[in-house]
Amino acid sequence: MNRPLHLALLLLLAAGAAAAETGSFVGAGVCASCHPAQSTRQDKSAHALSLHAAAQHPLAARFAANEWLTREPSFRVRYRRSPNGIRAQGHDKENVIDIPVEWAFGAGEQAVTLVTRIDSEWHLEHHFSYYSAIGAMAPTAGHSALQPKTLPEAMGLPYKTKDPAVGILGCFECHSTGPVRISPGNILQPAEAGVRCEACHGPGRPHVQAASRGDIRQARTLIANPKRTPAQEILVKCGQCHRPPATAGTSIDWNYSWNVRHQPVYLAQSKCMTKSAGQLSCLTCHDPHSPLKETSKDTYRERCLACHDGRSARAVPVNSGPCRKDGACATCHMPAVSPQPALRFTNHWIGIYDPAKPLRPRNQ
Ligand code: HEC
Ligand code: HEC
Ligand code: HEC
Ligand code: HEC
Ligand code: HEC
Ligand code: HEC
Ligand code: HEC
Structure with a gap:
């Protein structure tokens, strides 16, 4: 790293500390100076603007x-x-x-x-x-x-x-x-x-200090990278705000449509999750740094087909027609739910639904 950037960073850090008095949190402005790729996208996300x-x-x-x-x-x-x-x-x-x-x-x-x-x-x-x-x-x-x-x-x-x-x-x-x-x-x-870098990566000051003195190896150990976190724990981590999967003995009212907004609770019920040996997490379908609206329906379809290739997902009837493997899979298997007009959530309990009953898969 060159000198001028180094100095600019120290100034940024001093300003961050004075403004926020939050100990080891430095703020997204500091992370942005070394991680522009994640930052420019995250700046525009609903997380950042919440x-x-x-x-x-x-x-x-x-x-x-x-x-x-x-x-x-x-x-x-x-x-x-x-x-x-x-x-x-x-x-x-x-x-x-x-x-x-x-x-x-x-x-x-x-x-x-x-x-x-x-x-x-x-x-x-x-x-x-x-x-x-x-x-x-x-x-x-x-x-x-x-x-x-x-x-x-x-x-x-x-x-x-x-x-x-x-x-x-x-x-x-x-x-x-x-x-x-x-x-x-x-x-x-x-x-x-807003939900910024350190809400998911933890307080960043020790990481930034190590990176600033050029100790890359230590810098890496001083910040959480959820890339290495097992799927089940990702659900709990995102669930800190989105509500964690139900623990044994907790009962969820599956008829209460407001609960659908708690995505980790619902995803944890899916066979896609329980029968895939820890392969499915929020990160399979969502880029944690990008605005949701930038993900196309085709992207989700690709994610489904990564496990359900054209051969193993049989052509099965959709009411009277076939399972539309050429269609946007989530439309039928992760139906939209509106607990009140003008609000819409996606049922993350991936399953086979009767179109009139979007709260719970028909065979569960
Ligand atoms: C002084 C520059 C600098 C600043 C400021 C900085 N980082 Fe880093 N960060 C690095 C370097 C260097 C690495 C290691 C090389 C790489 O992975 O790009 C790294 C790696 C990471 C990693 C991956 C760790 C791993 O597993 O390898 C994460 C996550 C990360 N930084 C998050 C943050 C966050 C969040 C902030 C703000 C709190 C931040 N960084 C601020 C320089 C910086
Ligand atoms: C909603 C949670 C969340 C927020 C907010 C967030 N990140 Fe991340 N970040 C993640 C996850 C999850 C991963 C692992 C992604 C993966 O598996 O590819 C990650 C990975 C990274 C990495 C490592 C990339 C790699 O290839 O290893 C860096 C660097 C990083 N984030 C920086 C940032 C910065 C800078 C910000 C703020 C502008 C930020 N993150 C905000 C969740 C978050
Ligand atoms: C610190 C709390 C917090 C954490 C941790 C968190 N979220 Fe969020 N998330 C929110 C809030 C608040 C919103 C609502 C944003 C808004 O105002 O519309 C949101 C919205 C979202 C959205 C919709 C964004 C959009 O553009 O409409 C997605 C997708 C999402 N979160 C995924 C995740 C994932 C995946 C993780 C874990 C890697 C995660 N969140 C961790 C608080 C959090
Ligand atoms: C446990 C964490 C948590 C608490 C507490 C919380 N929110 Fe949120 N809020 C979220 C998450 C996560 C989302 C994103 C919901 C989604 O899209 O699934 C959100 C979304 C929102 C939205 C966007 C519209 C919507 O319903 O998605 C508004 C507005 C909002 N919250 C206001 C509030 C207000 C006001 C309070 C306090 C009375 C509050 N929130 C308390 C986590 C929380
Ligand atoms: C990580 C791999 C994986 C991903 C990604 C995945 N699934 Fe699955 N899915 C599975 C497994 C494993 C099963 C259970 C098969 C069994 O019962 O033997 C399953 C079961 C299903 C079922 C049958 C559910 C039931 O209750 O009988 C449907 C429907 C389904 N998946 C649709 C989808 C759709 C649509 C997507 C994309 C939105 C998707 N899956 C993404 C692995 C995955
Ligand atoms: C199999 C793919 C898949 C997985 C895994 C997944 N999501 Fe989603 N998610 C979607 C789809 C599809 C949408 C709807 C996108 C749209 O309408 O543009 C969505 C929408 C959302 C939204 C916006 C509000 C809503 O309910 O529509 C939030 C928040 C969200 N997901 C959070 C999460 C969290 C947290 C996890 C992990 C527990 C997760 N998602 C796992 C596919 C997935
Ligand atoms: C138009 C709605 C619709 C669309 C779009 C759709 N499906 Fe289906 N799917 C269904 C219905 C209905 C069933 C149950 C059929 C039955 O009664 O057996 C089903 C069954 C399944 C099953 C479980 C049965 C089996 O084949 O073992 C899987 C897995 C599946 N679909 C995956 C997908 C994938 C992946 C996509 C996207 C590439 C997709 N579906 C698109 C409606 C749909």
Whole structure:
């Protein structure tokens, strides 16, 4: 490595340390200087974009469109940009509430949900989320059934800041990288917004220090490379946020459509996984650094055919027709499930489905 790059790196490291105070986490900006290939792709992924200060979200103009939204029985809410950031304004017949919107969760591949700190004990998950499939605001997942009586209730659902079961701190932990800083008054500040390098590779400072002094062999031992991790453990690692496969004795409600979003839980049920002697993991089909939408249907088909070559997957009937081995395999064998309109997940329990019953394979 040449000298100028070396110096630039040390400066970057110093800046990272001062800004984040997060010990051995250095931030994706530092990794990018030596690993541009992974970084330029990962920068654009939904992982990297899964948390923003609300005003900085790329879709801010869509969710803060200053349009009146109505909520039964008699409430109106609008989100708009002000000189100090995004604000939410709520009205009923007598009252007005006007509060800042601080955080926007979700890259917007599917949805963006807005969050505001109310006081040290409580945060608000706003009632209206932005859904990309419909290009509009609609109730946040889990809110439709709630019936507000007061204006504060109409604004959204309060969450405890810290609560081991459903605290707002948990949202930050899965949507950011490194330890979340908790300032006096329970002001939450993620070390690095979004799911970045060190969320999967672990804290990188020792690796970077070894690499900077040219000790490549040691650098390699000081960073986790999931390439060498067995399939079953990859499911657990990704499952840290996507939910890990069920352990023995845990029962899963296979009729509850929201559970389909927990891909590791479902993939672990597949015969493709259980009968392939540890050959199948999330990484068989997904490039961990690339945006999902850059993967074509043909790529998934190739992955299936790597194990199910044209000879062993017999031409079998599809209701009245054959198994379409020429088609996009996942369409039938990993059906889409929509637990609510405008959200869509892929059933990772690979199997043979009755098209009317996409939650569970017909013979299981
Ligand atoms: C000063 C340059 C430098 C920086 C900064 C750097 N790396 Fe590396 N990294 C290397 C070198 C050199 C290797 C070993 C050669 C190779 O595999 O390209 C390496 C290898 C790796 C590997 C593969 C390890 C293996 O099994 O061989 C991973 C994973 C990795 N780096 C991740 C990261 C992450 C994450 C960051 C940021 C926290 C980071 N690197 C920052 C230089 C750097
Ligand atoms: C630190 C938590 C975390 C970890 C660890 C994690 N993910 Fe994610 N993942 C997320 C979040 C949050 C999203 C939602 C992104 C968004 O806002 O749309 C996501 C989204 C995704 C998507 C959809 C991306 C898109 O472009 O729509 C894929 C695919 C994915 N993750 C695969 C993986 C795999 C494979 C692993 C393990 C190698 C993994 N994830 C590990 C948190 C995590
Ligand atoms: C256990 C980790 C975890 C926690 C806690 C968590 N999320 Fe997520 N979140 C994810 C993952 C993983 C995805 C990607 C889901 C997928 O596409 O399968 C996601 C996706 C999202 C999305 C994109 C839309 C969607 O449903 O895919 C939004 C918005 C979101 N989360 C908001 C929140 C908010 C707000 C909270 C706190 C109330 C929260 N999340 C708590 C892991 C988590
Ligand atoms: C969602 C988890 C996840 C995130 C986020 C992530 N990586 Fe990785 N990374 C992986 C996995 C999994 C592998 C092993 C890939 C494989 O098997 O080919 C890997 C491999 C690597 C390697 C080694 C490549 C090789 O051929 O051995 C480098 C270098 C690397 N990542 C750098 C980065 C950098 C830099 C970032 C941030 C810009 C990053 N990663 C973000 C999961 C992740
Ligand atoms: C790592 C290898 C591997 C990959 C990749 C793989 N499978 Fe499989 N699959 C298997 C094995 C092994 C079985 C079990 C065969 C048996 O029962 O003897 C299986 C079984 C199946 C079955 C029958 C399930 C049942 O319940 O009877 C279907 C359908 C299937 N796979 C479709 C697919 C599709 C579609 C893909 C791509 C999205 C895919 N597989 C990817 C290895 C794989
Ligand atoms: C056999 C191939 C295959 C494997 C293995 C696989 N996926 Fe997927 N995954 C897909 C397909 C196909 C899609 C849908 C892609 C699309 O719609 O563009 C998908 C979509 C996703 C999404 C987007 C949300 C959704 O549900 O549609 C996430 C998140 C995800 N996968 C995570 C994972 C994780 C985590 C693992 C490991 C437990 C995993 N996947 C293993 C094929 C696979
Ligand atoms: C149009 C929907 C559809 C598509 C596309 C499709 N299949 Fe199938 N597949 C089915 C149905 C239905 C069955 C069960 C037929 C029966 O009743 O035996 C089946 C059965 C199977 C089986 C288990 C039976 C056997 O042959 O041992 C495998 C494996 C399989 N398909 C793999 C694939 C692969 C790989 C692809 C893509 C190259 C694919 N399928 C594309 C609908 C489909």
